[in-house]
Amino acid sequence: MFIKRFGKSKSINKKALISFSDNVKKAYDAATGKTIDSLLRLLDALVEKVSIDYSDLLSEDKYNLLLDIFENRQLKQAMEYVDSQVILSTVHGAKGLEWDYVVLADVERWVFPGYYTCNDCPNKFASTTNCCCSLPIPLSSGFRDIALDELSVFYVGITRARKQVFVSASSKRIDYFGNEKSSVFSCLVTINGVKLVKADMVTTP
Numbered sequence: 001m002f003i004k005r006f007g008k009s010k011s012i013n014k015k016a017l018i019s020f021s022d023n024v025k026k027a028y029d030a031a032t033g034k035t036i037d038s039l040l041r042l043l044d045a046l047v048e049k050v051s052i053d054y055s056d057l058l059s060e061d062k063y064n065l066l067l068d069i070f071e072n073r074q075l076k077q078a079m080e081y082v083d084s085q086v087i088l089s090t091v092h093g094a095k096g097l098e099w100d101y102v103v104l105a106d107v108e109r110w111v112f113p114g115y116y117t118c119n120d121c122p123n124k125f126a127s128t129t130n131c132c133c134s135l136p137i138p139l140s141s142g143f144r145d146i147a148l149d150e151l152s153v154f155y156v157g158i159t160r161a162r163k164q165v166f167v168s169a170s171s172k173r174i175d176y177f178g179n180e181k182s183s184v185f186s187c188l189v190t191i192n193g194v195k196l197v198k199a200d201m202v203t204t205p
Contacts, residue, residue, distance in 0.1 A: 001027065002070050010063040014051040021047050045081035052081075091157045102161035107186045108169035113150035120146060121187075154188045166199070 005020050006012055021043050028036055046069065054062055069075065076093045087099070110118045118124050120143045158165045173183040189196050 002066060006063055006066075010060045012050075012059045012062040012066070014047065017047040017050060039075060041082055041084070042075040042078055045083075046075060046078035048081040049078045091153050091160075094160050095156055098160055098162055100161070100163045101166070102157070102164075103166045103168065104157050105168050106170070107167040107189060108173070108183045109186055110173065110183075112154070112186050113147070113188060117146050117150045151188065151191075154186075158194070167196075 001024060002020065005023070006016070021040075024043060025040055028040065046066075050062060050066065054065060057065065069077065076089070077096075079087060079089065079093070080097050089097075091104075104112070106112055109124075122143075167185070167189060169185050170183050172180055175181055185196070188194070
């Protein structure tokens, strides 16, 4: 639809982009579901982003930029312009963006860090959060690489917040065999620079 609308003239301005967005919405009028709704909201956000952040680009450059975004399914890069009180995103999708408050869900062992990190952890059955991140023993290079990957994702997640990060964890989990077990916070919350504070002790404006 984008190539059909702009491929020949490559004349792109805000009015034309709004008209294009409206036509896309009409094309998906019969479609239902949260995914479609989210993508259409991201399309509106993209129109706003291009109109503000790339207003000084030549029309042909705007065309190539938008074509690249659509071809590579990168609508998420317009997320900062979504007009919503709550935005649900993966950590990877939030890269480069910031909000005042961020909630990281399921920050618990076997989930965040993930299965492979916890499964290879030399101290995976510790009864507290102090497992792989606080081990005094030397770690194998293979495990260290896995743990660093997970730590990098955690770093991206907590640094999306300008003011505060809230983390949550379940008290119970279901293991691979369907058995219910106690769950504990991820060891990632014990690293230097992170301080856990109970929710009822937190004051927000």
